[in-house]
Amino acid sequence: MTVKFTINRRLRTALLFPVMAGLFSTSALASATTLTVMANGEKVGFVKFDEKENSVSVDYHVDNNGRGPKLHAEVSLSGEGIPVNWEISGRSLMGGQVTESYRWDAGSAIWQSQADSGQVSATEPVLYITNDSTPWETTQYVKTVWAAPEHRLAVLPAGELTVAKLQNVQLPGNFHATVYRMTGRGLTPDYVLLDDDMLPVAVLGTNQLSIREGLESELTRLSDLYGELEMQRVQALQKQLAHRHEGKYVVRNAWYFDAKSGTRKGPVNIVVDGGKISAILDTGSKSTNMQNLPYYDAEGGTVIPGLNDMHSHTTLDSGLWYLAAGVTNTRDMGNNNPFLLDLIKQMDEKTLAGPRIVKNGFLEGRSPYSARLGFVVDSEKEALEKVRWYHENGFWQIKIYNSMDPDWVPAITTEAHKLGMGVTGHIPAFTNPDAMISSGYDEITHINQLMLGWLLTPEEDTRTPLRLTAMQRAANLDLDSKPVQRTMDHMEKEGVPLDPTAVILERLMLSRAGEVSEADAPYLSHMPIGYQRYRKRTFVPGLTPEVDTAYRESFSKLLQVLKRLHERGIQLLPGTDDTSGFTVHRELELYVKAGLSPAEALIAGTLGCAQYMEQESWVGSIEAGKQADLVILDGNPLEDISAVRRPRLVVKDDQVYSPAEIYTALGVKPFAKRISFVSSTGK
Structure with a gap:
């Protein structure tokens, strides 16, 4: 135009x-x-x-x-x-x-x-x-x-x-x-x-x-x-932007998502004390414990547990973007290690805003295509030394990348498991998901890394952009074929989850020059002009009408893979490979688009992640005694999953954030009205 x-x-x-x-x-x-x-x-x-x-x-x-x-x-x-x-x-x-x-x-x-x-x-x-x-x-x-x-x-x-x-x-x-x-x-x-x-x-x-x-x-x-x-x-x-309260306060007139049952309950008043949920009371309760407490009025909105991004690469700026989007928990999948350790320390000290971070140790092999995060190693011996370094510094898993020598993977996973660490990652070049599961992978990262095992010949090199462009071949993939069924059987038997990052595959495969994608349409006009323009581009080369059709049909097949994995009980771990927070919302929308119910998508993004990372005793669901890990939404996400795009208030432990205030400070037009704090009931 x-x-x-x-x-x-x-x-x-x-x-x-x-x-x-x-x-x-x-x-x-x-x-x-x-x-x-x-x-x-x-x-x-x-x-x-x-x-x-x-x-x-x-x-x-x-x-x-x-x-x-x-x-x-x-x-x-x-x-x-x-x-x-x-x-x-x-x-x-x-x-x-x-x-x-x-x-x-x-x-x-x-x-x-x-x-x-x-x-x-x-x-x-x-x-x-x-x-x-x-x-x-x-x-x-x-x-x-x-x-x-x-x-x-x-x-x-x-x-x-x-x-x-x-x-x-x-x-x-x-x-x-x-x-x-x-x-x-x-x-x-x-x-x-x-x-x-x-x-x-x-x-x-x-x-x-x-x-x-x-x-x-x-x-x-x-x-x-x-x-x-x-x-x-x-x-x-x-x-x-961080607000703290001395003593108790209440989130009034709220419905809440019970992640254990997948239902919406209420209306209730949620009492928070010292960064923890101390009580969940029916709104008709006459409890003297809350009658004169200061409060936020949820105005009938839905409170959900804080969302997770299971595939983040933390930056100094990402913390506020995540919190504004209702993401209070992330897993960092690779970073500059000293930077990440210092950043987490400052977040723990509350001098920086941001979600809780579980840190994974990035491990890459040396090649002309190496990714420059974490450690790039030249030998199996060096790889094992770096695994031990990650363990000594409190990292939860090892993440393996594309240039890693597949022959070193069994030793890496053995060492990691001996130290109580898990192993996830890309599928290294010139091997396949089944071989890596047999070599000790506990999880697979990116749905394209999984599907390429069904689409490529053994000599094709996934260290190159082929790991994206080959996805157009999925249009003709038979999901009932022996290779597909064998891998899914293997994942189901070994309990191997998938971190799909479907939203990034959608962005890379379906973004088109001059167009606002379905994924970006709900928020893009609110953003700075440079970001708006960057989102309206074609990422894949050689885009003819036939190739365009192949990518669109292939992404539809990708969603069918998600549904089949879910139906088999293979856990989906919502991640984005992004830091804006908006992509977490879209990841959950894509799960619903694939056939999950909104409740199933929300469970995947909250309690499911907490259970996988063994955090369910203190986060992941809204229960008395757990951390105050709360997001007040404008709307009912069980009726429309896109309600997750409209947080009005975010509580992370003893800190309270207004997304509207955050977005205004970051130069973004807010997506929902802020909720005012009432310091006294006047009674």
Whole structure:
């Protein structure tokens, strides 16, 4: 769809701001620079950009975990340094084709991307935010917005960016850089280091960092700096958003989901004392224990136990996103180990917001396709040493990844089991689920990792994006065939659950350029513009009408697999491989779409997870004596599972959060009204 409007006065003023000319003088734009892209301490790619007087050529190449963007951009700049012609081509993260363009000319700004197209009237060049971007773009946005009045700038296609200068950093070679933080583009801020000429030094991030070639020795220092700056931000948000009560309070006029029976009961008043449920009383009760207590009025809403994400990769920012979505329990399936240990410590001390975290130890083999999380090992002996390290540091399971040598798996599982740990993971390349179950797997991660055992030939390499693209073959899969039945029999006999992450498979297989998917439609319009646009893209390469049909039919077959597993009593562990919280809601919706009842889906996402992780004595259901692990929903999820998308209040132990307050602080339009706290009954 094409839209037209006249650029507003504030944007025009910012674009004409006279500092721009000084910032982007020809002397500052006459150098070729390379940034090294690093992940978990290893080089995984590069950004090369050649800046001339009025143009920039950019190449961005990443290979990490068998995937990564490969982009080329040609940019023409105005005299003020704002892009007026922008052509981007290449491949996105999973190999999808990228063709994006932007042009300002003769009073009009016109763009075309995977997500959208548009045209606006603009008498001056307008800063455009690309859909498929490189670290160079991030530095360019920071420079441009910093030069605008109040360091704030409206941008195209929509939204506003804000930049703050944080601090100076001394670097080798007797020069220093300045750290800037930019907000408004996505779910998390961008952090950029620029030198005195406003040229890029580094772009910082959680799992990936780009740093000027020759400064790689500063990687640890700058990674730590990023962590410190983000820590300060999220700690401040925790102080602002966490509410605590001294003594008892009540959640009044509520129905609650009994996860043991799968029924909705009430109406009741739930009394909370010291972070625990002390009583569940009929609303007609005259108990003197609650008559004069402060309260939250659920207004007839449904209280469910806190939701679980059984496949998370925790970040500094993920805690508030999870809590706002009613997710109070997660299992971290692979991370930077020191970061995760420190993060959990701070959450335990309540200086950071976030769900309870069960930590799994990520273990990967060395190959050109290795994922850079946890430990990457070169031998069976080293793998066993890392298993012991994980045990000593309190990790619950070992998670094995695609490049692991299958011949090492029996020794790994034996060592883990000896230490009281479980083993889960991907199915390593050149083997199959049955072999890994026989080698000691206690669980399988991702439904595609399970189904690829029925779709691939032994020599096909799942370390590559084939582990996604081969899923289109499932359209013709016979679920009554001997290979399928043999694996399901094996899982049933050995009690091997599946962490399906069906929501991520839906996103990867069914997302289409320019479309809002069924999964994203309920929340996407509330989100920052950069996130909205990123969600409207095609991830799979080579998408013809025939391939599109194959993916859609294959995803339908995937849902049939979920139903059959459930009917056999094979446990489904709802996980997402995401950190936004919204995908947990969709995972449960997909279980219902597959044929589970809403009650069965809710049990899977609450008590079922607690039982699997041996936590059911204190969380997983709403019972007197258990932790206050409560989510008040607007609606009845047993009638419509999508009610889980509308939390109004979240209680995690002795901390209470309002999702509406959290979303407002994160730049998101709330999805349900907040519930007010009444400090006294007046009686």
